[in-house]
Amino acid sequence: MNSGGTARHPLVLTPGLRVDEGVLVLGGLPVEMRGAEILIECLKAEKVEVVFGYPGGAVLPIYDVLYDADIRHILVRHEQGAAHAADGYARATGRPGVCIATSGPGATNLVTGLATAYMDSVPVVAFTGQVATSMIGRDSFQEADITGITMPITKHNYLVKSTKDLARVIKEAFHIATTGRPGPVLIDLPKDVSNGTAEFTYPETVDLPGYKPTYDGHPKQIKELARAIEAAQRPVLYVGGGVVSSGASDALRKVAEMQEIPVATTLMGLSAFPTAHPLSLGMLGMHGTGYANLAVTECDLLIAVGARFDDRVTGKIETFAPKARVAHVDIDPAEIGKNVRFDIPIVGDAKRVLEALIPQLETKTRPEWLAQIATFKNEWPLGYAKGRDGIAPQYVIEQISELTKGEAIITTEVGQNQMWTAQYYRFKQPRSFITSGGLGTMGFGFPAAIGAQIGQPNRLVIDIAGDGSFQMNIQELATAVQYGIPVKIAILNNGYLGMVRQWQEMFHNKRYSATVLSGNPNFVAIAEAYGAKGFRVESEDQVRPVLEQALAEPGPVVMDFAVSREANVFPMVPPNESINMMVRGDR
Amino acid sequence: MMKHTLSVLVMNQPGVLARVAGLFSRRGFNIESLAVGVTDEPNISRMTIQVEADDATLEQITKQLHKLIDVIKISDITTDERVDRELALIKISGDAANRSEILQVADIFRAKIVDVAEKSIVIEVTGDEAKIDALVQLTRPYGIIELVRTGKISMVRGSK
Numbered sequence: 222m223n224s225g226g227t228a229r230h231p232l233v234l235t236p237g238l239r240v241d242e243g244v245l246v247l248g249g250l251p252v253e254m255r256g257a258e259i260l261i262e263c264l265k266a267e268k269v270e271v272v273f274g275y276p277g278g279a280v281l282p283i284y285d286v287l288y289d290a291d292i293r294h295i296l297v298r299h300e301q302g303a304a305h306a307a308d309g310y311a312r313a314t315g316r317p318g319v320c321i322a323t324s325g326p327g328a329t330n331l332v333t334g335l336a337t338a339y340m341d342s343v344p345v346v347a348f349t350g351q352v353a354t355s356m357i358g359r360d361s362f363q364e365a366d367i368t369g370i371t372m373p374i375t376k377h378n379y380l381v382k383s384t385k386d387l388a389r390v391i392k393e394a395f396h397i398a399t400t401g402r403p404g405p406v407l408i409d410l411p412k413d414v415s416n417g418t419a420e421f422t423y424p425e426t427v428d429l430p431g432y433k434p435t436y437d438g439h440p441k442q443i444k445e446l447a448r449a450i451e452a453a454q455r456p457v458l459y460v461g462g463g464v465v466s467s468g469a470s471d472a473l474r475k476v477a478e479m480q481e482i483p484v485a486t487t488l489m490g491l492s493a494f495p496t497a498h499p500l501s502l503g504m505l506g507m508h509g510t511g512y513a514n515l516a517v518t519e520c521d522l523l524i525a526v527g528a529r530f531d532d533r534v535t536g537k538i539e540t541f542a543p544k545a546r547v548a549h550v551d552i553d554p555a556e557i558g559k560n561v562r563f564d565i566p567i568v569g570d571a572k573r574v575l576e577a578l579i580p581q582l583e584t585k586t587r588p589e590w591l592a593q594i595a596t597f598k599n600e601w602p603l604g605y606a607k608g609r610d611g612i613a614p615q616y617v618i619e620q621i622s623e624l625t626k627g628e629a630i631i632t633t634e635v636g637q638n639q640m641w642t643a644q645y646y647r648f649k650q651p652r653s654f655i656t657s658g659g660l661g662t663m664g665f666g667f668p669a670a671i672g673a674q675i676g677q678p679n680r681l682v683i684d685i686a687g688d689g690s691f692q693m694n695i696q697e698l699a700t701a702v703q704y705g706i707p708v709k710i711a712i713l714n715n716g717y718l719g720m721v722r723q724w725q726e727m728f729h730n731k732r733y734s735a736t737v738l739s740g741n742p743n744f745v746a747i748a749e750a751y752g753a754k755g756f757r758v759e760s761e762d763q764v765r766p767v768l769e770q771a772l773a774e775p776g777p778v779v780m781d782f783a784v785s786r787e788a789n790v791f792p793m794v795p796p797n798e799s800i801n802m803m804v805r806g807d808r
Numbered sequence: 809m810m811k812h813t814l815s816v817l818v819m820n821q822p823g824v825l826a827r828v829a830g831l832f833s834r835r836g837f838n839i840e841s842l843a844v845g846v847t848d849e850p851n852i853s854r855m856t857i858q859v860e861a862d863d864a865t866l867e868q869i870t871k872q873l874h875k876l877i878d879v880i881k882i883s884d885i886t887t888d889e890r891v892d893r894e895l896a897l898i899k900i901s902g903d904a905a906n907r908s909e910i911l912q913v914a915d916i917f918r919a920k921i922v923d924v925a926e927k928s929i930v931i932e933v934t935g936d937e938a939k940i941d942a943l944v945q946l947t948r949p950y951g952i953i954e955l956v957r958t959g960k961i962s963m964v965r966g967s968k
Contacts, residue, residue, distance in 0.1 A: 372827060373834050377877045380822070397877060431819060431880040555871035558864065 253418040256384040256410065257282040260348070261290045263391040266423045269319050271295060271310065271675055273303040277323020278363060279350025282415035295675065295704060298696040300327050302668035304334020305694070307345045309669030312655045313630055314676035315468070317344040317398050324350040325363030328409070329370065333662060335405045336374040340659025341462060341489060344403040346394050347375075353413040354382055368409050376404030384417035389424055396427045401434025402553040403466055434552060438569030438577060446524070446548050446565050447581035453522035453546075455590045456482045459505065459534075462489030462658065463527015463551060463571045470494065470651045472575035473526065479579070481587040483594050485513040487528050488643055492654040496627070496647040502594070503603075506534040507794045508640040511601020511803055514794065516594055517542050518801040526550045527571040530560040531659070540799035550574045601792065603644055606807045608785035612761050614638070614713040617782050618645040620764050621683060621711060624772065629681040630655065630673050632666040634690025636720035638713050640790040642685045664693025670708040671701055681709070681772060688714040688741055688781075698751040701777040709772055710779045712744055715786045723789045727804075748779035759783045809860050811840065812886045813962050814870070816855040819878040820846055827876050828855065837861065837869050841894075843959035852880065856961045889965040892936040895958045897922070898944065901951040902929045910950060917943045928953055936960075 254262070260283060264272070271293040276284045287294050297303040300322040307318030318338075322331050328349040338345045352361040368380045377397050379390045387410075394406040450456055464473055470493050477484050477500050484494045485505040494501055502513035517523065523545040528534070535541040538561060548565035549557045557566045567574055605615040618641050621629070627649040633639040633656045648654055655673055657665040670684040684691075691712050701708055713719075722736040745755030754774050758767045758781065771778045791806025818824045825844060832839050840858040847854050861869060866884070873879050902910045903926065910929055914921060919933035933943050937960060944955065 368823065369826065372823075372830050429877060432877045553875070555868065555875055559868060 251420040254421045255282065255286070256387050256415040256417050256419070257286040259384065259387050259419065259421050260391065260410070260415070261286045261292065262421060263388055263423055264292055264319065267317070267391075267395050269317075272319045272321055273297055273306040273310075273672065274321030275300050275303055275323070275327060277327045277350060279324035279352060279412050280321060280327075280348075280410075280415070282412065283321065283348070283350070283410070295671075295700065297668065298699050299694065300330035301334050301664065302671070302694055302697045302700065304331045304345065304347065305337065305662075305665050305668035306672030306675075307347070308334060308338045308343050308665075309632060309655055309672030310676040311338075311343050311345055311672075312669070313652055313673035313680075315466070315652065316676070317346050317395060318672060319346050319348070321348045322350070323363065324352055324367075325365045327363075328367040329365055331407075332370060332374065333660075335371055335407065337657050337660045337662045337665055338405040339374045339376065341657065342403050342466060343405065344398040345405040346398050347405060347407045349407060349409050350415070351380065351409045351411040354411045355413070357411065367407065371407050374405070375407050376402075378407040378409070380409045381411070381414050384414050384419040387414065387419065388421060392424045393427050393429060396429070397432065401432070402463075435554070435568045436552070436570040436573050438550065438567040438574035440577070442565060442567045443574060443577050444581060446567060447578055449522055449546060449548060449565060450480055450482070450524070450582060451585070454587075455520045455593070456480070456522040456524060457502070457516050457520040457545075458482050458484045458524045458526065459487075459517065459528055460484060460490045460493055460526045461487040461528025464490055464493040465527075465651045467527065467552070467570050467572040468651070469527070469572035469575050472572055472579065474498075475579055476575055476582065479582050479584045481585060481591060482524070483516055483591070485509070485517060487531070487534055487658070488639075488656060489658040490528060491643055492648040492651050495649050497649075504643050506531075506800065507536065508644065508790050508792070509800070510603060510644070511792050511805075512594060512597035514792075514800040514803060515597040515601065518544075518799070519593065520545045522546050522548065524548045524550070526575065527552075529556045532560075535560065536794045536800040536802075537797050601803075601805075605791075606788070608761070608788065611715070611783045611785040612758065612764060614715070614782070614784040614788050615641050615645050616761060617711060617713060617764055617784065618642055618685065620768055621685070622646045624765070624768050625681060625683070629653065629683050630670075630677060632656065632670040632673060632682070632684045634666040634684070634686045634693075635661045635663045636687050636690060636718065637715075637723065637788075637790050638685050638687040638690065638719075640720070641713070644790075646685075663690040665690075667691060667694050667708070667710060668697050668700075670710070671697060671706050674706050674708050682707075683709045683711060683772075686710055686712045687719055688712055688716065688738055688744075689718045691744075695747065698748065698753055698777065698779075702752040705776060707774070707776050709774075709777070712779065712781045713784045714741070714744070714781050715784050715788065716741060717786060719788075720790070722787070726787070726789070727795075744779055744781040753777040753779060755779045755781065757781045757783070809862055810886075811858060811860050812866055812884055813890075813892070813960070814855075814857045814859065814873075815883045815885050815962060815964075816857060816873065816879060817847070817881040818853050818855055819880065820851050820853040821878055824853070824878045827878060828857075828873070831872055831876065832859075832869075835868070835872060837865065841957075841959035843961045845961070856959070858960055885962055885964055888968070890962050891965060892960055892962045893934055894937055894940055894960045895932065895934045896940045896944070897956045898931045898933070898947055898952060899954040900929050900931065900947050901927055901953055903927050906950060910947070913943070913946050919943060
């Protein structure tokens with residue numbers, strides 16, 4: 222869309238224009254800019270390189286300015302895709318993701334994406350169009366109260382009533398989204414605010430008296446934690462997404478290695494600690510490893526860092542880590558004590574707290590505890606049965622893991638595909654696992670992969686999908702093809718909504734109510750119809766060669782793996798059961 | 809479970825009441841009463857919220873409230889020496905026959921008669937919750953046509 226390499230903002234090109242104390246002035250007088258232009262200037266000031274969006278009537282002024290702005294716009298095929306792509310971009314890069322939708326249905330289509338980002342604490346800034354201020358509240362065409370709707374699923378939101386407030390609001394929105402516990406912020410822009418004019422100054426600071434996140438842990442509490450670690454016989458680190466988002470992986474590794482503390486991660490924390498590390502216990506919880514769950518049950522000190530004791534982690538809460546003192550490090554004070562008792566609370570940023578802890582720790586070996594962990598590992602090795610009527614789905618993930626050396630960015634959909642990936646992909650570095658942990662949003666992985674790929678153009682990005690989930694945002698194939706976004710999609714196709722079917726098998730007498738996907742399309746033909754590549758894999762010996770070929774393709778590829786139809790995810794902690802009461806399943 | 813009084817300073821922004829009320833409802837906290845009005849600084853409002861909660865729930869309420877960007881400060885003034893006031897308007901059915909009786913009751917409570925019609929009387933009363941409850945109790949036999957209460961506002965005594 223851009224036609225040259227120079228700045229081509231019409232106002233910037235005007236001769237005699239200059240910036241005076243942050244205000245654009247022409248011949249001594251401040252210049253008025255349109256709201257839509259102010260928005261784009263603010264995005265540039267925030268160093269936003271890409272926005273994901275879908276146009277419509279109420280955002281026409283914004284799209285008109287975007288037409289020749291120095292910001293890349295990715296046209297998705299459904300606004301939900303825009304929100305997930307912005308989310309995936311943010312998770313892959315650590316920078317805020319930005320999406321735009323029009324008023325009414327455009328805005329409501331963002332809702333699932335915003336809720337996903339909110340539950341997983343991802344910095345996303347969403348702009349929605351709104352009917353003109355004079356039309357608000359009259360059930361106007363394409364009017365929806367999106368600030369009301371998104372109040373419980375955003376960290377904060379704004380309805381901008383005047384163009385002169387716009388720059389301040391955008392500054393605040395980016396600040397709120399990216400600081401403290403990150404999260405999505407929505408800005409609702411009535412059409413007359415985008416069209417209206419105001420002087421433009423991008424504020425350098427924000428004035429939010431009610432918002433002061435705590436980054437540094439209390440020194441006394443950190444000392445207390447250091448003492449507790451020195452005194453513990455069987456400590457376990459239980460780490461979550463906060464370690465990834467604060468960039469605390471190196472500090473975590475140092476603490477774990479200095480003190481020989483085994484590390485169990487949540488789903489969100491998986492990439493924070495290398496799977497192959499001798500101190501790694503993998504994931505804990507409902508589909509966690511047997512050894513992680515046993516280690517947590519036996520530990521005498523549980524050090525939770527950037528994790529929130531989700532019910533999928535704790536199982537029956539009364540018997541979670543029953544022998545342990547609990548230290549809880551979190552930047553969000555409301556998380557401490559929300560679900561479980563605590564002995565050592567530390568409010569602060571995971572990285573800063575761990576870095577402050579390191580100098581207070583001696584090095585220590587724990588041969589007895591590690592020997593006990595080793596017996597847990599022997600008793601509960603990860604393992605799976607050979608595929609009965611198809612490829613073992615776990616085998617596909619193992620092959621992807623080997624072939625990519627654990628260095629790809631992996632996204633997943635939700636369900637069995639997600640849990641098997643968590644169990645069998647061997648992660649090496651943070652921000653390489655992107656999954657909807659809290660909300661559990663089917664249809665997340667593919668658009669998130671598109672966002673991740675745009676943020677990390679040199680990385681290999683693979684969406685490990687189910688045949689059910691993939692169809693929830695399959696339309697984004699058009700986006701991937703239009704922009705040549707080379708994401709690879711590996712569908713573990715079992716013709717079922719596999720995780721729900723597994724629960725029906727185990728808890729509802731195999732009554733497979735509404736979980737049979739007999740109407741599945743030919744995924745290869747679908748991919749080709751969109752202009753992508755498609756591969757169908759029906760036998761185990763074809764898995765590796767097809768993966769090699771597909772991952773080497775320069776464009777988007779869909780791989781359709783015919784997996785064993787009734788393969789289950791094991792081990793499994795039945796709902797409301799203690800996490801040491803795992804079902805081993807068939808091997 | 810205990811009744812707590814929270815005095816909350818918030819930005820005087822559109823939607824701030826919805827944010828606070830929505831937070832209480834979606835996290836399953838119960839508001840007994842809520843009164844809101846602007847402070848001496850026009851951009852800041854004070855909410856006086858009365859909740860019934862155990863200690864753990866109260867801690868969660870406080871922490872979750874703090875997360876709202878528009879919430880500036882929360883004080884639990886339950887155990888502070890303070891003045892509690894609520895205003896109520898009570899419309900009672902009354903005619904010439906029992907009017908003087910009703911006036912007497914109102915007088916004892918130092919309530920004001922703010923409207924008298926042929927078949928009704930409106931009483932305005934201020935005081936703490938217990939006083940208003942007592943007056944409501946005493947006027948009920950005459951027939952309460954309508955009752956409006958503002959919800960409690962509180963102020964800590966002394967220079968604190």
